[in-house]
Amino acid sequence: MIQTIRNAWAVPELRKKILFTVMALLIFRLGSAVPVPYIDRLALESYMEMQSGTILGLMSALSGSAFSMATVFALSIQPYINSSIIIQLLTVAIPALERLAKEGGEEGRKKIASITRYTTVAIALLQGFGYYSLINSYGLVDGGSLNGIWVAVVIILSFTAGSAFLMWLGEQITEFGIGNGISILLFAGIVSRFPQMVMDSISGVSTWNSLNSGAITEETLTEAGMTADQAAQYIQSLKASAVAPWLIPIIVIGLLALVVLIVFIANSERRIPVQYAKRVVGRKMYGGQSTHIPMKLNMGGVMPIIFAQSIAMLPATIGAFAGWTTASEGGGGVMMRLFDTSKPFYSILYFLLIVGFSYFYATMQFNPIEVANNLKKNGGFIPGFRPGKPTADFMMRVLNKITMFGALYLSIVALAPIITGNIVGYSSLAIGGTSIIIVVGVALETVRQLEAQMLMRHYKGFLE
Numbered sequence: 078m079i080q081t082i083r084n085a086w087a088v089p090e091l092r093k094k095i096l097f098t099v100m101a102l103l104i105f106r107l108g109s110a111v112p113v114p115y116i117d118r119l120a121l122e123s124y125m126e127m128q129s130g131t132i133l134g135l136m137s138a139l140s141g142s143a144f145s146m147a148t149v150f151a152l153s154i155q156p157y158i159n160s161s162i163i164i165q166l167l168t169v170a171i172p173a174l175e176r177l178a179k180e181g182g183e184e185g186r187k188k189i190a191s192i193t194r195y196t197t198v199a200i201a202l203l204q205g206f207g208y209y210s211l212i213n214s215y216g217l218v219d220g221g222s223l224n225g226i227w228v229a230v231v232i233i234l235s236f237t238a239g240s241a242f243l244m245w246l247g248e249q250i251t252e253f254g255i256g257n258g259i260s261i262l263l264f265a266g267i268v269s270r271f272p273q274m275v276m277d278s279i280s281g282v283s284t285w286n287s288l289n290s291g292a293i294t295e296e297t298l299t300e301a302g303m304t305a306d307q308a309a310q311y312i313q314s315l316k317a318s319a320v321a322p323w324l325i326p327i328i329v330i331g332l333l334a335l336v337v338l339i340v341f342i343a344n345s346e347r348r349i350p351v352q353y354a355k356r357v358v359g360r361k362m363y364g365g366q367s368t369h370i371p372m373k374l375n376m377g378g379v380m381p382i383i384f385a386q387s388i389a390m391l392p393a394t395i396g397a398f399a400g401w402t403t404a405s406e407g408g409g410g411v412m413m414r415l416f417d418t419s420k421p422f423y424s425i426l427y428f429l430l431i432v433g434f435s436y437f438y439a440t441m442q443f444n445p446i447e448v449a450n451n452l453k454k455n456g457g458f459i460p461g462f463r464p465g466k467p468t469a470d471f472m473m474r475v476l477n478k479i480t481m482f483g484a485l486y487l488s489i490v491a492l493a494p495i496i497t498g499n500i501v502g503y504s505s506l507a508i509g510g511t512s513i514i515i516v517v518g519v520a521l522e523t524v525r526q527l528e529a530q531m532l533m534r535h536y537k538g539f540l541e
Contacts, residue, residue, distance in 0.1 A: 081531075082524075084531060085530070085531060088531065094253065094254050095254075095255055097250070098254035098256070101250050101254060104246065105243065105246065105265055106141075108148070108150045108239065108243075109140070109141055109148050109150045109269070110146075110148060112147060112148055112149075113149060113151070113231075113232055113235045114232075114235075115218055115228045115232060116147045116217060117218075120217050121146070121147055121212060124215060124217070125145035126145075132387055132390045132391065134390075135387065135511075136153075138270065139512075139515075140153035141153070141267065142269070143266070147212065148239075149235055149236075149239035150239045151208065152201055152208070152237075152239065152240040153240070153243065153262070153263070154243050154244065154247060154259050154263060155204070155240075156197045156201040156204060157193075157197045157240070157243070160197040160200055164192060164193050166441075169441065197240070197244050201236065201240040202237050204240075205232070205233040205235075205236035205237045206233050208236060209229055209236075246258065246262070247262050255527060256522060256523035256526055257522065263515060263519070264515065264519040264520070267515055268516060270512075278325060294312075331493070331497065332513065335493065336513060338486070338490065339490065339513065339514055340517060340521065342374055342375055342483070342486050343375070343517070343518060343521055345374045346371045346372055346373050347372045347475060348369040348370070349369055350368075350460060351370055351452065351457050351459055352367050352458055352459075352460055353455065353456055354456045354457075370448065370472075372476065373483075374482055374483045374486070375435075375487065376438060376480070377434065377435050377438030377439060377442070377483070378514075381430075381435045381437075382487055382511050382514065383511065384430070385427055385433075385491075386491070386511065389416070389426050392416040393416045393417070401413050418499070419499045424492055424495060427492065427495075428492060431487050431488050431491060432481075435480055435484035435487060439480040443476055445468075445469045446469045448472060449466070449468040449469035449472065452464065452468060453468075459472075490514055491511065
């Protein structure tokens, strides 16, 4: 990868694209540090630290902590991603949109892109209002003597404008920079959290040493003025963030192993052989060549994990809004204990949701009936299977097999950090699998685009 970037830097046109991408990412990170007015940031960060197992924690991780700090880019590009998914689903469900996507050509794609942008703004307004309602309900909004409606308008429009600007910035990166702009911004937001994760690990080791050396005990805390219950709760919170020194190398090795697995699966595909019959048109003979249909092992990418995680975390998020905890009595406490990430029920539900969404996205990305019909029209066939329905049935069987393999792979990547974190008592690993898949996937795709652009310019470089 480093050699590819070095070779691309030697090409003046690619160097301009790389510099443009770097400047866009710099603007993104600057905007992620600009606070929205009228919000108590310190109190909000303290509140968000307790939401690691909810959707709020997931959004904070994907936005590079901008969500937990209530900056201008707090919503990140989540509204655009949600809008793209909704429009993609509606394209399948609504015939008019399906015709526009398939038969509209360039003009149809522009119209769908325009609809996606308007939908993004609408979703950003809804999410901005929800975020404002959340922080306002906990008394984190300070309007002073100003009108409360004006404060709400300023906060909601600031979040919406930041999300709309990131949508525009991502499109500019796609057009004038390197890689897919939206993916690059998501990549930058996740990577920006790595230094903080390293500092948290160092702090966790220091906490572990303090607890095991006896420097911090319930007795010392009660002598300092805490009550017995406060001291016990504080010690419990310290144990949750403590990291044993011997655990750090194991975590690093485990993350490297996950990266190797992700790279291997990302480059893996099932190739179905296709033979085209020979035909004579006039004095020329066409067809007769052999090719293949590539089927990626993981067609859904990271989307099944994101959707499964959002749904699995929804009960805990609702409980957090209601003020429930795992120690609460009644139905609320039962729900919080049931959907706690440290409980087996959560992991089982998470696994089933990943499998379900993997099949859903696989059928969205690959339609065996449509592929079989296209092969039949063009005189192609799969050796050993008659054109038409037998071919579609065969591809459906293959699709089901590789989708199950891809779902198991996603489940391993998503559940391994959660299970490991629960075993060793280190909760910061809870969303590590999602982040690693996004980071590695975007990095691989960006490198592929660099290589493709170098090939277009007859530049061999590292491809020799």
